[in-house]
Amino acid sequence: MSVALRILDDGAWLSVNDQRRVSVSELWRLHAPEFCDCSLVDFIAEGFTEVSADGRDVAVTTYGKCIACGESGVPGKIPVGYIREGEYRNYDREHVVLEPVETRPTTNQQ
Ligand SMILES: [Zn+2]
Numbered sequence: 313m314s315v316a317l318r319i320l321d322d323g324a325w326l327s328v329n330d331q332r333r334v335s336v337s338e339l340w341r342l343h344a345p346e347f348c349d350c351s352l353v354d355f356i357a358e359g360f361t362e363v364s365a366d367g368r369d370v371a372v373t374t375y376g377k378c379i380a381c382g383e384s385g386v387p388g389k390i391p392v393g394y395i396r397e398g399e400y401r402n403y404d405r406e407h408v409v410l411e412p413v414e415t416r417p418t419t420n421q422q
Contacts, residue, residue, distance in 0.1 A: 315400055316330065320332065342410050355377070355378055357374050374390050391413055
């Protein structure tokens with residue numbers, strides 16, 4: 313079963329199977345030490361440029377900024393949810409620390 317992933321409205325939304333599931337302006341806590349000097353980045357998403365699914369996560373390439381120090385840019389591909397049995401599920405993004413897929417350990421088993 314395939315899942316259609318799309319970025320809509322100039323990067324304001326991630327759509328999954330034609331439903332708007334993730335919007336910008338969410339506040340995320342990121343473990344992204346290369347993004348800024350804060351121990352955890354208080355990241356506000358300002359736009360999505362790309363979406364990818366790697367078999368484990370659905371990740372969006374996101375630009376935005378750290379509201380603590382003001383650093384802005386693209387921390388990487390941020391996992392926002394996953395696909396299980398053909399259905400998209402959101403991660404609990406307001407309560408977990410997200411980590412860009414490029415920098416997290418690859419042998420993490422879960
Ligand atoms: Zn910061």
